[in-house]
Amino acid sequence: MDEELFPSTPGKIKSDRRTFHRCFASTSTMFLWALFLIALTASYLSFIATGNHYIHHTSHRSVTGPHWEKRVLSSSQIHRKNGFSVLVTGAAGFVGTHVSLALKKRGDGVVGIDNFNDYYDPTLKKARRKMLESKNIFIINADINDQNILAKLFEIVAFTHVMHLAAQAGVRYAMENPKSYVHSNIAGLVTLLEQCKSADPQPAVVWASSSSVYGLNDKVPFSESDRTDQPASLYAATKKAGEEITHTYNHIYGLSITGLRFFTVYGPWGRPDMAYFSFTKNILQGKPITVYRGKNGVDLARDFTYIDDIVKGCVGSLDTAGKSTGSGGKKKGPAPYRIFNLGNTSPVTVPTLVSILEKNLKMKAKKNVVDMPGNGDVPFTHANISLAQRELGYRPTTDLPTGLRKFVKWYLWYYGYEQGKVKSVKS
Numbered sequence: 001m002d003e004e005l006f007p008s009t010p011g012k013i014k015s016d017r018r019t020f021h022r023c024f025a026s027t028s029t030m031f032l033w034a035l036f037l038i039a040l041t042a043s044y045l046s047f048i049a050t051g052n053h054y055i056h057h058t059s060h061r062s063v064t065g066p067h068w069e070k071r072v073l074s075s076s077q078i079h080r081k082n083g084f085s086v087l088v089t090g091a092a093g094f095v096g097t098h099v100s101l102a103l104k105k106r107g108d109g110v111v112g113i114d115n116f117n118d119y120y121d122p123t124l125k126k127a128r129r130k131m132l133e134s135k136n137i138f139i140i141n142a143d144i145n146d147q148n149i150l151a152k153l154f155e156i157v158a159f160t161h162v163m164h165l166a167a168q169a170g171v172r173y174a175m176e177n178p179k180s181y182v183h184s185n186i187a188g189l190v191t192l193l194e195q196c197k198s199a200d201p202q203p204a205v206v207w208a209s210s211s212s213v214y215g216l217n218d219k220v221p222f223s224e225s226d227r228t229d230q231p232a233s234l235y236a237a238t239k240k241a242g243e244e245i246t247h248t249y250n251h252i253y254g255l256s257i258t259g260l261r262f263f264t265v266y267g268p269w270g271r272p273d274m275a276y277f278s279f280t281k282n283i284l285q286g287k288p289i290t291v292y293r294g295k296n297g298v299d300l301a302r303d304f305t306y307i308d309d310i311v312k313g314c315v316g317s318l319d320t321a322g323k324s325t326g327s328g329g330k331k332k333g334p335a336p337y338r339i340f341n342l343g344n345t346s347p348v349t350v351p352t353l354v355s356i357l358e359k360n361l362k363m364k365a366k367k368n369v370v371d372m373p374g375n376g377d378v379p380f381t382h383a384n385i386s387l388a389q390r391e392l393g394y395r396p397t398t399d400l401p402t403g404l405r406k407f408v409k410w411y412l413w414y415y416g417y418e419q420g421k422v423k424s425v426k427s
């Protein structure tokens with residue numbers, strides 16, 4: 001009989017009276033139905049009692065409700081005259097954490113959103129969240145593709161600014177997982193901009209583009225007006241697409257847009273997937289590191305930029321961002337559209353980076369030097385920062401040896417190293 005109750009193929013449920021009658025004909029089936037109804041009633045009652053409801057995401061769910069709203073409101077509270085209320089996406093990320101702390105410290109309201117994905121160790125993201133929570137910065141565990149949660153946030157808070165730092169980062173990983181770049185850097189960006197354009201008032205948007213948009217250019221230093229139509233990786237292509245997408249939202253809806261082309265940002269609480277971080281880990285563990293070399297044996301070089309300098313550039317961008325002009329999806333006039341390089345203007349080769357780390361760690365690296373594979377890497381980057389200097393007052397002050405010294409100090413503390421040995425790992 002049970003076989004008759006459940007369809008063998010979808011869409012073939014028998015619902016005639018005979019089936020219905022037979023369904024309740026056995027005591028055991030009736031008992032199961034009773035259990036099911038009790039469970040349904042109980043879950044409905046608990047739903048009513050707590051006032052919470054769940055919003056589903058691709059990989060997790062986040063809870064909203066009165067308590068949640070209270071936390072959002074408290075976190076967004078402004079504590080200075082003419083202060084901002086900023087939604088920081090990717091707040092548990094490297095740059096997101098530092099920018100959130102800086103804004104909160106000066107009295108701005110900050111609400112974070114982050115999907116805590118496992119592109120790199122989520123324990124580090126959770127540790128950053130812990131640090132932010134100790135400063136009353138609430139991070140919502142949600143994906144920026146979740147338009148319900150974004151709408152809810154804007155319903156509760158009239159954000160003056162959005163600092164959009166959530167992204168699928170990493171140049172070489174794009175060959176392994178191309179769709180994650182489309183998901184976060186394209187689809188997620190559009191979902192966020194849709195929300196921003198519909199908001200009333202519309203926030204000003206400052207977001208993270210990348211130095212990788214300069215792709216295969218060989219004219220140095222890279223200036224904002226240089227061509228950006230020959231990306232070397234899918235990552236770069238999605239960031240370039242982001243610049244075009246934000247332009248359309250500026251043009252059609254009057255959103256104030258500032259795109260920041262970050263140049264290989266490093267520092268404490270950084271990203272484990274980046275070379276300076278993974279090199280440090282391997283050197284300490286006595287494992288070999290792979291050092292890529294460019295064509296004709298030329299060393300690769302990056303305009304490594306210290307996190308504190310980047311934070312100043314981000315905050316300067318928020319401070320100088322003109323207002324969005326539209327409201328509720330209607331443009332009322334032209335709004336600013338800006339793009340800035342945020343670099344250090346002082347490229348350093350990868351072998352030099354390694355020797356600075358060796359000095360700080362007091363250990364020698366086991367180097368495997370190999371020719372740069374065709375994996376999306378570019379041979380060098382070098383920022384011209386005069387535009388950011390003029391418009392944002394951006395002046396980087398930390399050179400690579402100073403910045404790496406601070407990073408290594410943090411690394412040893414965070415991972416509990418003592419005299420080259422692992423003591424404990426903080427979570």
Ligand SMILES: O=C(O)[C@H]1O[C@H](OP(=O)(O)OP(=O)(O)OC[C@H]2O[C@@H](n3ccc(=O)[nH]c3=O)[C@H](O)[C@@H]2O)[C@H](O)[C@@H](O)[C@@H]1O
Nearest residue numbers: 169170171210211212262263264274275290291292300377
């Ligand atoms: O500036 C940027 O736009 C980009 O900077 C970094 O990308 P990348 O410069 O490639 O940074 P790393 O992954 O830390 O690599 C730095 C250098 O080390 C080299 N490298 C990396 C890894 C490795 O195992 N060996 C090695 O020699 C790379 O080829 C590169 O020249 C970030 O990872 C990107 O998310 C960011 O957008």
